[in-house]
Amino acid sequence: MGKRDKVDGDRLEFIPPQMPTLVEQPPQDEGWVHEAWLDGYRTQIIIDKGGVRLYSKNGRDWTTKYWPIALALELPCRAAILDGEVIVSGEQGTPDSPVLEAAIWNEPSRLVFVAFDILHLDGRNLAPWPLLQRKQALRRLVEPGVRKIQYSEHFECGALAILRAIEKAGLDGIISKRADSPYRSGPSKTWLKARYLRKPISNLRGW
Template identity: 40%
Template structure:
């Protein structure tokens, strides 16, 4: 059995590649994990090689009891809420020591019964993985990650179902441990919305971040900080316009480093999702709503 294998990583791309040379999988919103299964026991490693077996006991137990001689399986540990994986729910379950909702979606097989499979084409590795799981009757919380050959249709489904995105992989490619190459490409879905600016963090000649809220009728609900998406010119212009605004009649927060303003400017913000705490996840400023 090998030790921990640094995982292959995906390169961000704006749209899925076309052609029969690619397969396409769900981009899960969870913790990347590597399961090492052998007669000596089962270990579950994080993306960086930390041994988190004790944090995923139900997954480790299912793998340990399957009767597999030797295998190294690459995948993602998630919690599914509705029709999508939810990173916030996974973090909450980990913090509370709840394991009943955790799933391990296996999508690659790196080692099997003394054989290093990393030079084997991906489509063959996935076939061997599926056969292994069927032969040993693996079931929830350990599941096989299906794929599609049509990336355009799969990405459209990802947008419709509010998945994080898809991962497109060259079907004939080897596994490039520790590499971020074009043979694996991640294509993310995103949301865009307008939010009133309720405060900002000043910086030299501009701003360090905006603080925004969602408007529901006359009510404002704070949804967090936007700290990316500004050029120096945009940052300076925002600072000039925000400095001209009066303080708000009602503050949504009381933090000294944030300068609160009357919410008369509205920002276009692109973001991945809303966290369990109600904050924007991975937000990026895209401009002011000038209308």
């Protein structure tokens, strides 16, 4: 068991995130699952003997900025590393990026963490597992419902149909992931993101 897998010894370490590649169209062949592209801040949660810590995608400790999420975190595990995004839910229930930074400083109670992957659980390194197995482990850990820690649902049907549905909901696009892929830090061709042209890419956050 490596240093990263220790539960009762050293604290778990931040893992650089896997980053999706921007594409014009989502993949249409089989073997992919699709999730909503949330317009938030990519965040990693680490739970271990030392408590709860939240990190930005660059490895900066943002626990004090996201303190309501840290205080609300009660999961049935001793140690875990979760990958996801911090968002602010808008009036229609969709992520509201323009008010995210303001909420961090002025209304942190509105912050929500949406978990879409799990890399470690109680001494087990889950990064080599296929994506769908990791999602199953994450789904058992994060209870459904509207709360501070939410689970990012995935879909296995046609990507274009999902893209149209997500567009109607006011989201930015979809993230497509190979169902059988392990988690690997850095730029990835097994994670793809397809956005809409209604806003310039410079305005897209999170990813």
